Amino acid sequence: MDVRSQVSMLFHMDKCIGCHTCSIACKNIWTDRKGTEYMWWNNVETKPGTGYPTRWEDQLNYKGGWEVVDGELQLKSTSRSKIIPNIFHNPSMPTMDDYYEPWTYKYSDLFDAPEGDDQPTAMPISMVTGEYIDVKAGPNWDDDLGGSQVYAENDPNLEALTPELRQQMFEIERLAFFYLPRMCNHCLNPACVAACPSGALYKRGEDGIVLVNQKQCRGWRSCVPACPYKKVYFNWSTGKSEKCILCYPRLETKQPPACHHSCVGRIRYLGNVLYDASRIEEIAGCPENELISKQRELILDPNDPEVIEAAKANGIPDDVITSAQQSPTYKFVMEWGLGLPLHPEFRTLPMLFYVPPLSPVLSSRNGEATRNNGTDLLHEVDEARVPIQYLAEIFGAGNTEPVRYALRKQYAVRMWRRHVTVGDVDEATAKAALVEADCTVDQAEAIYRLTSLAKYEERFIIPPTHREQAMELLKDPMENKQDTGFGFIEPPIRV
Template sequence: MRIRAQVAMVMNLDKCIGCHTCSVTCKQTWTNREGTEYVWFNNVETKPGIGYPKHYEDQERWKGGWKLDGKGRLVLRSGGRAKRLSRIFANPDLPAIDDYYEPATFDKDILVSAPGGLTDTPVKKPYSKLTGEPMSIEWGANWEDSLGGDTMDQDPNLRGLADKVKFEFEKTFMFHLPRICEHCLNPACVSACPSGAMYKREEDGIVLVDQDRCRGWRMCVSACPYKKVYVNHATGKAEKCTFCFPRIEAGQPTICSETCVGRLRYLGILWYDEDAVLAAATVPDEELLDAQRGVFLDPFDPAVQQAARDAGHPEEWIEAAMASPVWKLISEYRIALPLHPEYRTLPMVWYVPPLSPVLDAAGAAGRDDTDADDIFHTIDDLRIPVAYLASLFTAGDTAVAGGVLMKLAAMRAYMRARTLDGTVARELLDGIGMTADQVEAMYRLLAIAKYDERYVIPAAHAKTAAALEDLGGCSLDGDGGPGMGGGPVPVILSTRRGQ
């Protein structure tokens, strides 16, 4: 066993209101400069929809992620080394700017400088930020925002679900899906990079790009099934979400987490066995979720703790792993799920799936919203189909997706009964195999957790952050980078507490 630490994130989709604050603050922090006008390290999509870039989940088209060959071996969908090198100067599996969107700006001066007495109201016209020419805006990173079905029929996740997902107006559904780089345990982008510029940090698992080694071959863009690697067209270098590692090193959460209005993001440390990653990525689709959970190690196991000490991890990391909200949501409560585990990258950004108003739905159907059987039976009739959630988070396994929704529904019903009249709904607890203490702890974490409970970042980072200031900044701090080549990026040591 080779024990490793991974900084991981869980997002509770029930709490996402689609405000895009996370996207804006990430954009202002990391991609507000020349060459990154079209780049969003964090974006919020409306599902169902085709996403950003368009149809990024269609791996038959883009050939991202991994697959099993005829002998059951794990291979990149984009091909082996020889195939990638043969088309290194002409890669056909790349999204075009129209798949992202052509960024625009506006001639705002006309609104304040137009002469008086005009018969027509001055209008600011859009201009391309790439060419400077007039243009018409036809797509954007959040073009589908809150449309709830306008592009539903084009969503790759709905293939084969026509009999289960109806397109009638009264059955239209939607929810918001925030996305960042998954910082995978088995990253396809790292394996596909010909120059070795993509790498996964040993100390915390964050995947980064060495700007000095990057040669702009763009194989990483093709290989990433989530299309979260971009090319800066001004520098010709690949760029991606850095998991805000300068903040993490200072003991602070990522900027998207810090500014999240809905407080839906959780950050923490997971221990995992590096030797088990390959085996977990090569199991059949129906076993992928259990296999990935099996890679994670119990932070309360004395043997795991000792292995972490033997590997040189400080005591603060061991304590942080035990307090990790990510561990609780993924492995203890088992309600967080990975995005598209069938890509076999073993993603490390997980999601608590959205639950429709199940208690209201039970009442509307004439069922008893305090009866366990009635609540569980209502799950199949919810506005957001279980089959669609399964296509996103469980490689199509509706039983697993439905089981998570049942836990969430039982938690709501149990807490409502306990709050209204103090009763303990044993039938609900028995139905999901959890104790009253577990359900109440899960409710607290999901609903009312404070700042220090949502973000458990090892104290060791804060202790060493001052020394990191002398190392010369971050992986994007070069010509055209967010630091504009102006020296080390300052690390803020203070943190806020008690929110």
């Protein structure tokens, strides 16, 4: 057992209102420099929709992530034999148009325009060329266009649905959509790290944050196609790749990342988990329908004495283990089975988990009254406006079981709380629902608490980073012991 600690995130999708505050917070801190105009390390997508970059989930196009070939795990985009012939032009590189051409407006026209009969307007200007542009796409074009016939209909996840279900999703008055906030998943089996020919990408030992060493990056851009989530970006100004750094300077000072901190819906949770690094290859290569359960096997119980012992043997500090024991991510994913990875079929073992969103059950309008078509909420997971097959495509590698489990448990908790606070559901029905959803009263209360009431300190259990220990690996603290107490650029010379 090779126990390591990983900072892991959980997004509670049922609470996301799609306000993009997270994206803006990130943009203002990290990507408002030259060359990063088009980058959104954090973005929020409207589903169904094609996302950013367009149809990023379609790996037939972008060749991101891993595949199992003859029982062996391989990158889709590159390999030892493919990297040399393709090194100057990677054949699966997204174009700028697939992200979007960044633009601003010529605001000065509003002030400088001469007096006239018409209001002055600020024309859009490309942030790449500086010329006037006709805006054709944006970072959340799905939402800007209100789920258009073009963008929503071309969601790659819809391909798994029957034509009837597809049609039903877009029917007037039954239309449903939800938001999908996305950022780097800081995967356990990162494809970007594996693809880098210069060894510039690495996974930080103490907390598993995936970073690009800007000094070592040579701009080959192999990481860009390799990442199935398209979360490594090429900075055209510096000629190097950049990605989400999980605000590690903030984490090191016990603050949550900016996107987490600024989230108005409080959908984001962060805490570390302990995992067994020796099983990564085995689990990333397991059959598709086992990916979710196997990934959960990889995450270890931080209260298990055996795990604690192995963690200590591996040099994990005590307070990091304590922090793992309180981790909200561990509770959502491991204890309650609510957190699911995004597109586990890409086999990168993402460490950002999502609680799948509930959606209204189908209802019909009859005269003045709106009536639910069903009577039993719990059993109508399959009747929800967002088809469960669609959610399973996103969160379950096509496997509906884990998604159904998470949705049912959420419904059951709602019924239980409805019984407690409103009282129109009797106790027997609520408890029966809990039992059926594999939940106890205590667990329901805990889920309710962490979902609805959790304060800052409960949502973000940030493990101490212990940079001083990391530094000791690179530098001997005794190096200057009994040496000169000053640093000298030119050593003093005794004349």
